[in-house]
Amino acid sequence: MKELTLLMAGLIFFHAQGIEARNERSKHERLPDPPRSSNLSSEQPAAEHALAVFYVVPSDVAYERSVHQRIIEATQDVHAWYQCASGGLTWKLAFPEIVRVYFADHTREFYRDNGNWWGSLLAEMGSKGLPIWSPGTVAAVWARGAGFWAGAAQWCGIDCGVALLGVEMFPEFNRSEWSGGTCPGGVGVGAWPCTPDGAYAHELGHTVGLPHPYDVPSTHDDAFHSVMQTHWNYPNFAFGSESPWGFLTLERQTLRSNPFMHTDIDLFQLHPGCDVVNLPSSGEAPIADFQLDADGLVLSTTNLSQGGSLYYWTFGDGSVSNELNPIHTYGQSANFPVALRVSGDNSVIDLAQGEAALGACPSFIAKVTINLGPLANDDALTLLSTLTPSPTSNGVHPPTEDVTLWVGRFHTTIPAGSFKPAKGRQLEFDGILQGVNVKARIRPLGKSRFRITVDANGAELAGLESRSAIGLTIGDDSWCGAVAVE
Numbered sequence: 001m002k003e004l005t006l007l008m009a010g011l012i013f014f015h016a017q018g019i020e021a022r023n024e025r026s027k028h029e030r031l032p033d034p035p036r037s038s039n040l041s042s043e044q045p046a047a048e049h050a051l052a053v054f055y056v057v058p059s060d061v062a063y064e065r066s067v068h069q070r071i072i073e074a075t076q077d078v079h080a081w082y083q084c085a086s087g088g089l090t091w092k093l094a095f096p097e098i099v100r101v102y103f104a105d106h107t108r109e110f111y112r113d114n115g116n117w118w119g120s121l122l123a124e125m126g127s128k129g130l131p132i133w134s135p136g137t138v139a140a141v142w143a144r145g146a147g148f149w150a151g152a153a154q155w156c157g158i159d160c161g162v163a164l165l166g167v168e169m170f171p172e173f174n175r176s177e178w179s180g181g182t183c184p185g186g187v188g189v190g191a192w193p194c195t196p197d198g199a200y201a202h203e204l205g206h207t208v209g210l211p212h213p214y215d216v217p218s219t220h221d222d223a224f225h226s227v228m229q230t231h232w233n234y235p236n237f238a239f240g241s242e243s244p245w246g247f248l249t250l251e252r253q254t255l256r257s258n259p260f261m262h263t264d265i266d267l268f269q270l271h272p273g274c275d276v277v278n279l280p281s282s283g284e285a286p287i288a289d290f291q292l293d294a295d296g297l298v299l300s301t302t303n304l305s306q307g308g309s310l311y312y313w314t315f316g317d318g319s320v321s322n323e324l325n326p327i328h329t330y331g332q333s334a335n336f337p338v339a340l341r342v343s344g345d346n347s348v349i350d351l352a353q354g355e356a357a358l359g360a361c362p363s364f365i366a367k368v369t370i371n372l373g374p375l376a377n378d379d380a381l382t383l384l385s386t387l388t389p390s391p392t393s394n395g396v397h398p399p400t401e402d403v404t405l406w407v408g409r410f411h412t413t414i415p416a417g418s419f420k421p422a423k424g425r426q427l428e429f430d431g432i433l434q435g436v437n438v439k440a441r442i443r444p445l446g447k448s449r450f451r452i453t454v455d456a457n458g459a460e461l462a463g464l465e466s467r468s469a470i471g472l473t474i475g476d477d478s479w480c481g482a483v484a485v486e
């Protein structure tokens, strides 16, 4: 009976995208079709409420690195967008490599013809011990060959969910013989149905309990402002009456009470300028306000907001924080837009914006070489530089000071106390920092100059620009500049 109650409580949202006409915006089907391989009764520990993303390769289809990489990028994109659009909450990713590959037992045709992917593929994955319908996990399954198919459901009460999407939605990977359609090649609504990132964000919304707002009286009138109705506007293609666009106030309230939405998730914020959507009007707004103080590359904040219970800072360099008064160290000397989103208990948001104007820092001239590996988190970086502290510096003391290196989005901090003396008056560090194997050596060159070499292995460096910002901080000494990445 318990099983039956759970089945009745669940709703499955299918977005038969290939069939549905775009202008029938609210007509997604809802089918009360239960998962067949529910393992709710199994003894799996209710883990940390994480998002497990899979790239599924049917047995008659080749693995494609470019598909794998694109699903990683889509995940990073949606991961960041949720954090901004929700006012500071997002997913915890289950896998360090972000997207795990599942080589499936059967052919593309098998899954299509036996349960239309949802009924066949998910059951198979669950039978292999993968976290499908597993308490503590939302699984996002990108299946090669599933065409424009997209659907999702919340389950286990609110403790699990699954989203299933076809890889052919990515225009560059569409195969008409598999999807039954072509990609129109536009942007925003003009790209539909090949709007994979928006569909991804939308289906994940269903897994954490968000319905189509058009179908709910309290959100009906504002529905087209939501990713849960007009996902083709993702991330910022909403115009006219559909702007501002993102999550509605009542949707953010649902997200805040869902265990899969976490604060303090460190990521690179690709969408710092997401809209503030206080629709429908849900009571008084908090007041966002702050003061900034820059000292070298270090920015101190003073939060002067009122009525807030959730804070979300973006620092303009991709960095984020949920702290009340964060201190942020930049990787280069420039002016950065800083924004603070404050949410009240009612999830109404106020936004305050300012600018971090950093003083110049001594230039950092370095030779940087990067080797990209075939998979995620298998890239290598080497750096060589000779540095002189500024004339006012009291010197550098790497054994007792934090040493932080930035190259583009990559950054690593060797904590104070980690550098050890080695032969020739050198200082050495060799260890693993956040999954990256880091070897660093500092060698004095006369009175104040020194040479630093860093080898980092097992990092994720894809997407580094050929010319990247670079920075080094040792205690209160900083160097910054830009570097040509080889």
Ligand SMILES: [Zn+2]
Residues within 6 Å of the ligand: 013, 014, 015, 028, 202, 206, 212, 228
């Ligand atoms: Zn939907």
